[in-house]
Amino acid sequence: MESKINLQNLTRENIFQIPEQYFASLPSAIQKRLAEASNTALNNDKPLLEYSAIEETTIDHIFITPSDYFENLYQKIQSKIPNQSDSPIKLNLSALDGFESELGNKHGHTVPENYFETLPNRIMARVASSETTKSLDFEELDNAESGILASIPKQNIFQIPDNYFEKLNIQLDEDDVIEESTSEKTKSIRLIPSWVRYTTVAAASVLLLMTGYWFYSSTTSSSQECTELLCNLTDEEILHYLEKQDTRLTTTQMPAISTKHTDSEIVDPIDISDEDILNAAEGIE
Amino acid sequence: MEDKQILEQFRIAETRTAAFNALVKKYQQKIYWHIRKMVIDHDDADDLTQEVFIKVWHNLGEFRAEAQLYTWLYRIASNECLNFLSKKKRASLTSIDDVVANELSQKLDEGVLISGDEIQIKLQKALLRLPDKQRLVFNMKYYDELTYQEISEITGTSEGALKASYHLAVKKIEEYLISN
Structure with missing residues (x-):
């Protein structure tokens, strides 16, 4: 069941929005468009048919400016930009002083002493710091110690007990001696009688020889069979078979080139990756 | 004694101990100070220095001189330091890095076997606020x-x-x- 929309019950709302400052900038936008159109027409040396309305109502007629407005405009703008000679990043300290006193008077807030005097430098330091993290200049990185750190003499503040290094040698020597003496002078205690050991060794040797003979004879016979079968194959058949096979070596089939470790692998890897070291550069907490 | 000579003599059983002694004498100070700056405390540094050289004794036979001997030694020492500090953090039963940094910082204040003026102590304290790996790199460079x-x-x-x-x-x- 359809319900009827009663207009009277609807509130009157403007659902359309405009860009910010639209109306404030509209006159100048129109003025600009008009000027552009006029210039284009003149440059094209056209009869200005389509601009007849403009010709009839010239800019001067639509918008009136105070006398000498444009002559004084630049000076007016300049007068509203204090300390123009300063860098745009630097703050106007005199304006801040006023602002500070105003805040202090009206809201009772205070700032640390010389807060605003040092603020520009601190901001610049932060800006420089953020720029550094974004793009790294390696020439600059080479000269990292240019500030306070460069002024501090490199000094070893740590001390060691008297004759420490001499004692360190002795300690290590003792360790070595202990290790070597234990390895050289190790005594073995015979828990099993010697005749039992000899019998066991002899029995194991016989068993090993028998196993070896059986293995040799079985592989020889099978290899002989294979040789006979291969003799029956033609060269073409063998080549055809090899073409069909993937003859590349797999990693498991490849003979080990070197099983030795590299020097860096002898001890535990230190494992400081680039990412690691840069993440570690988060800094002082 | 040159590194090459040390390595050659270390491979011969008769001259092994003498070669190792020469190696320790040559590099002990570098290794000790590298460790000491990381762990601050002398006793800890002493333990770790000995651990490093014991490791060297066990592994030098496999060293093939692809790298410089001292960089290999530094590598072992650095590893020992990082492992030590990592264990210390785990032992403190907290994941907060500051605990160990504060402990080491306190050792600086206690001044046992430590000299240096206020700015030097402050510099060391600043270093302790860096993550261990970054501090390690800083020490080696600076x-x-x-x-x-x-x-x-x-x-x-x-x-x-x-x-x-x-x-x-x-x-x-x-x-x-x-x-x-």
Whole structure:
């Protein structure tokens, strides 16, 4: 069941929005468009048919400016930009002083002493710091110690007990001696009688020889069979078979080139990756 | 004694101990100070220095001189330091890095076997606020004056990353020194 929309019950709302400052900038936008159109027409040396309305109502007629407005405009703008000679990043300290006193008077807030005097430098330091993290200049990185750190003499503040290094040698020597003496002078205690050991060794040797003979004879016979079968194959058949096979070596089939470790692998890897070291550069907490 | 000679003599059973003694005498100070700057406490540094050389004794036979001997030693020492500090953090039963940094900082204040004026102590305290790996790199560059290439060989990190790390470490240290 359809319900009827009663207009009277609807509130009157403007659902359309405009860009910010639209109306404030509209006159100048129109003025600009008009000027552009006029210039284009003149440059094209056209009869200005389509601009007849403009010709009839010239800019001067639509918008009136105070006398000498444009002559004084630049000076007016300049007068509203204090300390123009300063860098745009630097703050106007005199304006801040006023602002500070105003805040202090009206809201009772205070700032640390010389807060605003040092603020520009601190901001610049932060800006420089953020720029550094974004793009790294390696020439600059080479000269990292240019500030306070460069002024501090490199000094070893740590001390060691008297004759420490001499004692360190002795300690290590003792360790070595202990290790070597234990390895050289190790005594073995015979828990099993010697005749039992000899019998066991002899029995194991016989068993090993028998196993070896059986293995040799079985592989020889099978290899002989294979040789006979291969003799029956033609060269073409063998080549055809090899073409069909993937003859590349797999990693498991490849003979080990070197099983030795590299020097860096002898001890535990230190494992400081680039990412690691840069993440570690988060800094002082 | 040259490194090459030490290595040659170490491979011969009769001259092994003498070669090792020569190696220890040659490198003990470098290794000790590298460790001491990381762990601050002398007793800890002493233990670790000995651990390093014991490890060297056990592994030098396999060393094939692909790298410089001292970079290999630094590598072992650095590893020992990082492992030690990592264990210390785990033992503190908290994940907060500050606990260990504060403990080491306190040792600086206690001044046992420590000299130096206020600014030097403050610099060490600033260093303790850096993450261990960054501190390690900083020490090797700043105090030991190793090149980035050498540090790269020791840590396995690229020179670019090391430069960036060092640069940022310096910034952070200076910020700390200004604010404290």
